Amino acid sequence: MRALTWASWPAFAVVLVVLPLVFTDPAARLLLILMAMYGMLAMSWNLTLGFAGIFNFAQIGFFGIGAYTTGILVTKTGVEPWLAIPISGVSAVLASLVAFLPVLRLRGIYVGLATYVFSQLCIYLVLGQAGLTGGSNGIVGIPRLTLGDTSLRADGRIGYYYLAAALLFATVVLVRLIVNSTLGKSLLAIRDNETLAVSRGVSRVRQHLIVFMAGAAVAGVAGSFNAFLNGVVSTDIFGFGYLTLLLSMIFLGGSGSVYGPLIGAVVVTLVSDYLRDAGAWRDIVIAALILVVLWIAPKGLAGLSRQALDRWGRPTSARETS
Amino acid sequence: SSSSSTTSTAGAEGGGKVLEIGLLAPLTGPSASDGLGMKQGAELAIKQINDAGGVAGHTFKLNTVDVQGQSNDAVTKGVQTLTDNENVKAVVTGYASTSNFEIDEFAAAEKLYLIGGNTAQTQGIIQKNPAKYPTVWSITPNYDAYGTEPVDLADKWAAEGLWKPRNKTAFIVRSDNPYSESIADGLVKQFTAKGWKIAGQEKVPFGPVNDWGTVMAKIRSADPDFIVNTDYQVANEASFMQQFLQNPTKSLVFLQYGPNQPQFFELMKKQADGVLFNNLAGLVPAENYEPAMKLQQDWKAAYGTDAVDPQGAVTYAEVKLYAEALAKVGDPDDVAGIGAYIGKSDTQQATGRVVFDQATHLAKQGDDFVPLQSFQFQDQKKVLIAPDKYKSGTFRLPPWMK
Amino acid sequence: MILATDEVSKSFGSLKAVDGVSIDVRHGEVFGLAGPNGAGKSTLFNLLTGLPIRPDSGRVLFNGVEIQRRSPRWIAKAGLKRTFQTEAVFESLTVRDNLRVGSAYGSPGRPARWNNARCEAALAAVELGCDPDRPAAGLSLLDRKRLMIACAMVSEPAVLLLDEPAAGLDPADQEALIRLLTTIHAGGTTMVIIEHVLSVLSALASRMAVLDSGRVIVTGRPQDVLADPRVVEAYLGPGAAR
């Protein structure tokens, strides 16, 4: 198993590099880009939602704040566009400090309520500061990223693809590092039994804050990427649509595993693109898909594939000894 | 592009090639009924064209993209899908986003884009450098008239003695979106210029407004002569009106755009009587205007109602406009040629005579071009009360003022 | 004196759960706590470790430092570790990861890193009979208790507080537990044990206190305390003869 995981890193990188060479159609490239972006978001959200078990609904807020930071920076100040990406990550982290306040005292669904309201408040803040944010008009005309003289959009968005792929790869590394570290284990410990964890010297607030900020950083960067990709930011980014979309990804893929949300992002993006013209049927199919997966595979698609791997990898012997 | 020209000719000889026409429309979400109208209009036009044997050897197929609740994200994705698709030769819409940012995308991708709504935004984008947008044309004219006409009409009615303002005061309700805001700003300016007093203003958030109670309370305490609500969303306007009628003041009520949608009347029925509204882009419902009557008949045959959706009239005209240009230019890949032809065209559409202003790429506004039609519901009918050229009735005092 | 309380009190509403308790625990000893159900023993442990409650009044001294206002985490890192009356482990972690968490966060200093050698040593010391890489969910009762103790021990605390470690164990397992605790004690760990199974206290404790209704009624050597009529009256009852 261990050998397999080590081999998987370069394999993953190679796949990411080769993919756009196989899919040269710009529409397919766009799908790949979206998968990578949603994958980043879903994986980073899963740190708090899945591993730490915090009902964190502020992630969408961090995504939006990242996007707005970039929008404001590149249209209102003359900040170098590439620099806007890390700055957006930082501003999302700062916002996460505010969103974290309720987590200090609240538990469970109450955290969900408070953090959801945080995202809603972002909308009102944006609308209220119309001078800076364009209000309900949004920020338009965000210039595309360029590398030297070539736009990342050129050649079927190959530039955006590789940027997204690089960010996704970094996210995967980050999430894996966190999950396999003591931090990751302490999160599970807190989720299992908070009192016991605290009496073992784990600080709930500190550990939760760390993952909260880590998740926010990734979401902020993803938001910045989104702003450059679309060239426009508006308050939809804080809306219910993204919330359900990303939750579908996480739980379809499997919230218990590192890669589950990524798998979910790929599947949901494909399905929703395939059903682009289906109007209301698109949501019906996606919702039905989530429910079916929840019914038959509690651990999501990732859990299913793991089971399949296990069965295939070590036939019966494992079960006999247990 | 001589090679593509040959392929299209070859295609024509081989029994006709199918071209796709893109449609951006809010098929789901709060504006879904507008989206449905857009789709119906475009489909009707395409069907008529295909039934007549197509254009220059081509038949059309509609490629609809749902922009959901005008969300920028969905619009972006839709635009990218359509621009990435080689078979899509032109894109039409009633309106897609609230800011029309997609104009830049289509211009950059050199796709033909015919648009209806948010002309202030279109104008803002295009007039900076019209040469950059040879393929983008708006068949809806500048909205400036929205900001002046109601005031001018009110003064006219007063002058004609149809109505006696008590102290020339107006109350203006606006919604927090560019369309409503720019019209409300125009109205405030015009009212003040014409010697009216603004008795009060209220801004509501963009989106569903459920309870107008507190706004009503303010209106009642201001007791104005004229109330304007520029929140164009039909549900909001209907509930505004219903709540107003619970305890009305002696004021004329003008509602921006919403009452044009068939839905408004379906919801309000008798309560609609007396409501004033206007429209720049919908079908001109005048017996003496042939293109409009024809569309009304066709619409009834296709969809069983003669209430032509205003957005449907827009997309119908857009498709027709494109088909005519293609017929002249011949090569669907000569986008620049088609764009240039459209820009110079002068056609009679169901929405009026469409001639484009070269500085803004908007259709020209005026009684001889695309007219601003003012309506009032009277005896449960939508009556055109201005301009005189087309009108079928005259202004009456609304029932709550009698 | 490594751990002491000075007139510590805690009330829940009108109930004085802990009422002016002063005990002192000497370096290296095993100190027993007994008393009827509801006497306030577990509450006293909670007060010592700051979890989840603080004393209303009084002081808690650990190595001469007042800790009654410190955070539970600070107290844990300072070397005061406890177990719980209902045996608690981190169910979704493997047995080994349970220990790693205990090791990484229980020891003073950062960054939080576990000490593999200590984890293995603790694992060996408690003689856990199962695969250390299996999830802790579904362990047998004795193994859960062992794991809970190992998890507290792995950061080599100065004082270990055990809340009814022998409860629910059959005689054979109780003996195994006594052996384990003896070994841990021999390694120099000071222990405070709450226990109703008096054989465990008699076997291990050098001194003990009996609590009743939140107050200490007797303190002393186990054999003296258990013979004290007040203890018989309040705690042991006529069944003590058995």
Add this chain to the structure above:
Amino acid sequence: MSGISVILMSTLVLGGLYLLMAAGLTLIWSTLRVFNFGHGALLMFGSYLTWSLLNQAGLPLVVSILGAVLAMALIGAAYEFLLVSPFIKRPGGDMTVMVATLAATMLLQSGAQLIWGPEIKQLPQLGSARIEIAGAVAQGTQLVTIVLAPLLVGVLAYVLKRSSVGLAVRALEQNRDHAQLLGIAPRRVYLAVVMIAVGLATVAGALLGSMQFISPAMGADPLLRAFVVLAFGGAGSLPGTIAGAYAIGLLEAVTTYHFGLSWSPVLVFLAMIVIMLVRPEGLLRSRVRAA
């Protein structure tokens, strides 16, 4: 003067609507320990059903509402059967149920759009009674809301407080295994609770559909307000919910009157966050917790 009466009237109407919505959520939350994200969509569906019974089946309005409540209670049963019970016992089941109910929201909303189309609809006024107090008018459905909402929820709260059914509900919430061993059938209680909650939501939907409009998205806003009510009143208790609903109604009416519709949600949300931080268990909730 008219300001105060307008605010008061708004408070009673808004509070009543929020109450119907939040009471159901509270009930589900306190028994099943899950959060029903689909409550808004259920309200919407109930509203559409009422409309269909009225306009397509031609039933009288009151009968249509009752019919819709019954039909929706059955849908509620299916909802419990398909979305709640399969997941609730799993580890981390609360989150799974929440996601399942989100999926249900998507299903119901899109389903409604397919069945009834995107055009908004409206139910007629419930009765023509009208009162006017110091310039503030309440008529028809508004009056019905003012009276009916507190009545329904009050009766429910009383029944739950006094009866052994109420005890059973609370016992299940606290220790499912042991409650079963006492003879309580959890499935039956859960079913009843979900059906009652959905029924209340349907009533709210019918009232809302008559005061405002019926559209596939109409449930989102009431759901959000119900969130706030729960946070205010403490999610576990009906009396808290009643107080919370009217407190939010009042807050909203006052802030709307003085700061406008754009700012009132912000102020309401901020108030909610402050309350949550200061009194995490809600305004009225006693703070006794298990050791």
Add this chain to the structure above:
Amino acid sequence: MNALLTVDKVVAGYGRSGVLRGISLTVGPAESLGLLGPNGHGKTTLLRCVSGLHRPTSGTIAFAGRDARGDTPGDLVRRGLVHVPQGSRLFPQLSVEEALRLAGTASGHGKTWRDGIAQVFDVFPRLKERRRQLTGTLSGGERQMAGLGMGLMARPKLLILDEPTLGLSPKVKHELSECLVRVRGEVPAMILVDGDMDLVLDLTDRYHVVLHGDVVHSGDSDTSRTRDEMMSLFLGGTADERN
């Protein structure tokens, strides 16, 4: 055979791990059966199967002459099979009185719960003192009493007690065992599992020793056995497990 409870070749487990391996036993209508055995050998699991909380993989269970496999715990309670579970947290937010009342009404004695409570308070005077306290804040002993009291409220034909004296102080345990003697007088049949071997032998007619999910030894409770003999039986099991 007029047995009240018949357990026949029951196999059960959790997920992949088997716990019960074809265990069989019977309890007569007026009989008290003790189950002894080391920790983790399946006593609780067996009781959970009997009361319908856990589904056996195979085997049959019949109560009062009827197959009980499809019954929910609620059905069984109303038929008189009452299980007081091991180490229950009870209902933390219900008061002692509410919990008792609930136990009476839920088991179908809605009319007579007041009498039931009075009786329970006779058996456990301590509960009467604490009647208004939330069960979540009771001490361990008080909680056991409340659990037992709730069991009695259902007027059982067969009362199943799982480790009632777990974690009790000697005096309380003594008090409780006296209560148990009274409880024994009030219920027709009983299954008692407890760590205190003497208590089990005192209160029962027969006993089984359960090892590895099966009965390995049975006997009459009054035949005196030395503690050492029992210990060796237990140890045998534990030693097996450890290899």
